[in-house]
Amino acid sequence: MKKRVVILWMGFLLAASAILQAQEATAGLSSPSTSVGQPVELVVTVRDSRNAEVPQTIDVAGLRIELFGRATRFEMNNVKVTSSLTYTYSVVPLNAGEFTIPPIEVKVDKKTLKTAPARLSVMAGAPPRLPNAPSTRADVQPPAGQVTPYFGDLLLSKKKAYVGEVVPAELRYYFNSRISGEVGDRPNFGGEGFTAQKLTHVPKREQIVNGENYVVFGFQTGITPVKFGALEIPASSLEARLQVPGSPPPGFADIFQQFGGALPPGMFTNSRDVSIETKPVTIEVVSLPKEGKPENFSGAIGKFNMEASANPKKAEPGEPVTIKVLVSGQGNFDAMGAPELTADEGWRSYPPTEKFDPTDAIHFSGTKTFEFVLIAKQERYQTPGLKFTYLDPATGKYESLTHPPFVVEAKAGEVMPTPSPVAIPVPSETPKPVMSPMMPLSHVGGESSWMPLFKRPVFLWINLYVAFIWGVALIYTLVKKFTRSKYMRARAEASRVRIAIAELATCEDAAFYELASGCLASIVGGDAEMAGQIPGLTDAEKEVLRVLQERVAESKYSSKAGVKATSDERERVTQVLARVVIQYAK
Amino acid sequence: MNGSVSLRSSPVLLFNMQNRTTSSLRSAIATVLLLVAASPAWSDDLSDARLRASNGDHAEAIRLFERHLQTARPSASVYYELGGAAKKSSNPALAALNFRRALILDPLFDLARKDLVETNLALGVSSDFTDWKTGVASKVPLNPILLTGVVLFWLGLFILVTGFHSRTRRFWDVGLISIGAVLIALAWVCDPRVNLIRQRFIMSPQGCEVFNTPVENSEKVTKLPQGSVVTAISERGRWIYGQLPGGARGWFLSEGLESVIPTK
Numbered sequence: 001m002k003k004r005v006v007i008l009w010m011g012f013l014l015a016a017s018a019i020l021q022a023q024e025a026t027a028g029l030s031s032p033s034t035s036v037g038q039p040v041e042l043v044v045t046v047r048d049s050r051n052a053e054v055p056q057t058i059d060v061a062g063l064r065i066e067l068f069g070r071a072t073r074f075e076m077n078n079v080k081v082t083s084s085l086t087y088t089y090s091v092v093p094l095n096a097g098e099f100t101i102p103p104i105e106v107k108v109d110k111k112t113l114k115t116a117p118a119r120l121s122v123m124a125g126a127p128p129r130l131p132n133a134p135s136t137r138a139d140v141q142p143p144a145g146q147v148t149p150y151f152g153d154l155l156l157s158k159k160k161a162y163v164g165e166v167v168p169a170e171l172r173y174y175f176n177s178r179i180s181g182e183v184g185d186r187p188n189f190g191g192e193g194f195t196a197q198k199l200t201h202v203p204k205r206e207q208i209v210n211g212e213n214y215v216v217f218g219f220q221t222g223i224t225p226v227k228f229g230a231l232e233i234p235a236s237s238l239e240a241r242l243q244v245p246g247s248p249p250p251g252f253a254d255i256f257q258q259f260g261g262a263l264p265p266g267m268f269t270n271s272r273d274v275s276i277e278t279k280p281v282t283i284e285v286v287s288l289p290k291e292g293k294p295e296n297f298s299g300a301i302g303k304f305n306m307e308a309s310a311n312p313k314k315a316e317p318g319e320p321v322t323i324k325v326l327v328s329g330q331g332n333f334d335a336m337g338a339p340e341l342t343a344d345e346g347w348r349s350y351p352p353t354e355k356f357d358p359t360d361a362i363h364f365s366g367t368k369t370f371e372f373v374l375i376a377k378q379e380r381y382q383t384p385g386l387k388f389t390y391l392d393p394a395t396g397k398y399e400s401l402t403h404p405p406f407v408v409e410a411k412a413g414e415v416m417p418t419p420s421p422v423a424i425p426v427p428s429e430t431p432k433p434v435m436s437p438m439m440p441l442s443h444v445g446g447e448s449s450w451m452p453l454f455k456r457p458v459f460l461w462i463n464l465y466v467a468f469i470w471g472v473a474l475i476y477t478l479v480k481k482f483t484r485s486k487y488m489r490a491r492a493e494a495s496r497v498r499i500a501i502a503e504l505a506t507c508e509d510a511a512f513y514e515l516a517s518g519c520l521a522s523i524v525g526g527d528a529e530m531a532g533q534i535p536g537l538t539d540a541e542k543e544v545l546r547v548l549q550e551r552v553a554e555s556k557y558s559s560k561a562g563v564k565a566t567s568d569e570r571e572r573v574t575q576v577l578a579r580v581v582i583q584y585a586k
Numbered sequence: 587m588n589g590s591v592s593l594r595s596s597p598v599l600l601f602n603m604q605n606r607t608t609s610s611l612r613s614a615i616a617t618v619l620l621l622v623a624a625s626p627a628w629s630d631d632l633s634d635a636r637l638r639a640s641n642g643d644h645a646e647a648i649r650l651f652e653r654h655l656q657t658a659r660p661s662a663s664v665y666y667e668l669g670g671a672a673k674k675s676s677n678p679a680l681a682a683l684n685f686r687r688a689l690i691l692d693p694l695f696d697l698a699r700k701d702l703v704e705t706n707l708a709l710g711v712s713s714d715f716t717d718w719k720t721g722v723a724s725k726v727p728l729n730p731i732l733l734t735g736v737v738l739f740w741l742g743l744f745i746l747v748t749g750f751h752s753r754t755r756r757f758w759d760v761g762l763i764s765i766g767a768v769l770i771a772l773a774w775v776c777d778p779r780v781n782l783i784r785q786r787f788i789m790s791p792q793g794c795e796v797f798n799t800p801v802e803n804s805e806k807v808t809k810l811p812q813g814s815v816v817t818a819i820s821e822r823g824r825w826i827y828g829q830l831p832g833g834a835r836g837w838f839l840s841e842g843l844e845s846v847i848p849t850k
Contacts (some may be wrong), residue, residue, distance in 0.1 A: 236651025320637060350634060353643060373637060446662030450847055454727050454770070466740050473747045518848045 027115035181242035200361035300390035302331015327483035344384035377409035709813030735769025790842025
């Protein structure tokens with residue numbers, strides 16, 4: 001009884017699941033690009049259906065598409081039941097070009113489902129493999145033996161490369177379409193001896209490998225070897241959490257066996273964290289060939305084209321002419337240098353500006369634009385030519401792209417609409433770049449230092465010098481004023497009197513009275529007659545002074561010139577004069 | 587030889603003179619020669635920068651203008667052109683800073699003032715030209731004022747001295763000294779290179795948060811937008827205590843702030 005209930009319950013779940021599942025049809029190519037004559041597979045998957053009608057052939061001009069296989073899959077993940085039909089078409093390209101396979105109509109029961117259109121790129125000759133083309137089935141070999149639920153692979157566009165060459169690479173992680181799960185954002189990738197561009201994600205796609213349908217997660221990058229020799233690109237791993245087939249609960253399988261059937265695959269799953277690794281790949285790295293290597297080789301390795309233009313065709317004196325050079329193709333754009341200007345006499349050139357517009361995510365293809373600004377030093381009727389040298393890795397030879405000079409009319413001369421504040425004339429042999437008339441007019445004026453004027457050494461030194469002179473003048477003035485003061489005058493008079501009195505002691509007797517009179521006049525400040533009126537003198541002293549005056553008059557006016565003084569008279573007069581000095585000072 | 591060196595051995599030794607008097611003179615000549623030799627490089631950078639700016643390569647022009655300013659003497663003209671290139675390359679903060687620097691070097695530079703006002707409008711910050719000192723600086727040339735003041739000041743002092751000498755006191759001495767001192771003080775106070783030395787410009791696009799205390803999780807006073815100017819009063823490590831445009835005061839981190847007057 002209990003078993004029957006379980007069986008009924010399972011039947012109900014299956015029916016409900018079948019109702020709830022949305023039917024859909026998808027189409028996928030085993031490779032998005034190929035070459036003429038190289039077939040690829042187109043797989044149409046119809047989910048949640050056990051029977052469907054698809055066309056036997058699909059009409060696309062340039063392609064022959066025929067159905068050659070059909071498979072049915074029945075999957076059960078825990079209680080989720082999935083059934084799908086897979087129809088495989090062979091797509092044989094007849095012509096080169098871009099093709100769009102139209103939506104394929106799939107009739108399921110009474111409904112008509114349509115797949116999304118698929119694009120196929122067909123090239124002439126050998127099929128390109130990378131970066132645009134995923135590998136063919138033969139490239140991808142999952143481990144031998146039974147069907148592998150997942151595996152990783154590293155695809156390089158070539159196994160031999162030059163140092164500095166960009167080698168496009170793709171990391172692919174294959175997951176059998178029967179399992180589900182979650183994968184990490186990006187794998188860990190890196191190693192020694194090479195640099196790699198940032199990994200870019202390739203849209204998820206389906207691919208058939210050994211008859212099994214796989215979901216492919218791809219990541220593209222560009223590997224640049226930096227040293228020669230054998231270079232091993234190490235394994236890179238991608239983390240994933242997968243729903244892998246698990247074992248049913250004990251006794252569950254017996255229920256199916258009682259009804260003569262086996263447990264459907266995928267009915268029970270377990271969640272498992274796995275790390276999917278690619279295999280290490282070794283490439284041979286060789287150094288750049290020395291033969292034919294130009295001296296000014298810019299380091300470009302790849303296959304390139306060059307286009308150029310010059311503007312304006314007529315340039316006024318000082319007006320720049322711009323040469324725009326477009327280098328396009330595939331190669332190491334990030335490391336390449338600018339083209340070389342040839343026959344640039346008479347022109348002043350500036351280092352060119354660079355701009356790169358990639359057309360893929362790994363910067364392997366694209367167009368690099370160089371802009372040279374030239375100013376004519378002499379009158380010129382053509383620009384310099386252009387030369388770009390690169391190494392073609394396919395041939396191992398250096399190739400040169402050249403462009404002839406452009407015809408222009410450039411006048412020589414300098415235009416200085418407004419003198420620049422720092423413009424300094426230089427000799428005519430090395431003319432400096434001149435301003436074009438379009439340049440903004442310079443402002444003249446303002447300071448040329450962040451230091452205020454009064455803090456500048458020149459200002460401070462000048463003021464210090466002036467201050468020194470002023471100080472000297474001040475000292476001179478003060479000294480002069482001091483020397484003319486009453487005190488200093490009195491001191492000078494006193495000094496003179498002292499000297500005069502000292503002279504009295506040693507002078508001739510005949511000259512004594514005259515000298516004594518002069519000394520007295522000095523003491524009293526001019527008029528010796530006034531000496532008698534000095535207070536504090538005794539009558540005797542006044543009498544000595546009066547006699548002194550008489551002797552002087554006598555010497556002066558009598559015929560007997562030079563009245564001689566006795567030694568007593570000399571002593572008396574000297575003593576009185578000393579007294580007069582003291583009294584007068586009081 | 588006893589220390590004497592042959593002048594032929596090296597051109598550098600040309601300046602290794604024993605006579606101190608002549609060595610100073612030769613050092614001065616060498617400096618002038620070096621400056622003359624270096625000047626074409628400045629000129630080349632400046633010319634290149636102007637060429638790039640005229641051709642629309644503003645990013646490269648900015649780089650070249652900045653390189654020129656690192657080695658050459660500052661110029662209001664070059665700062666203005668750098669500001670113009672920054673403005674055209676959609677970098678209004680850099681433009682505003684350099685227009686400010688142009689105005690500091692030449693407060694009479696009306697074009698720079700007009701562009702600064704426009705850039706400030708784009709940044710959403712006010713243009714702070716209401717200060718009387720800024721008003722004076724924008725109307726009168728400060729260096730002539732300073733020089734006039736200095737001349738009058740010294741003239742007055744010399745007259746004062748000669749007055750002592752000749753005993754003839756004149757009205758002029760004290761009057762000239764006073765007028766000179768006032769003019770010197772005016773030029774000193776109004777010179778933007780003096781009164782804006784502590785200004786900091788907010789370059790960070792996120793603006794600048796102002797705190798009550800120098801602690802990052804303390805209460806925030808306000809947040810100033812990019813292009814605002816604050817005045818530093820004191821500094822404590824990474825923290826600056828300063829005055830905000832409205833007059834309020836607070837602490838802010840020095841990261842993302844640029845001295846309005848370059849400190850190099």
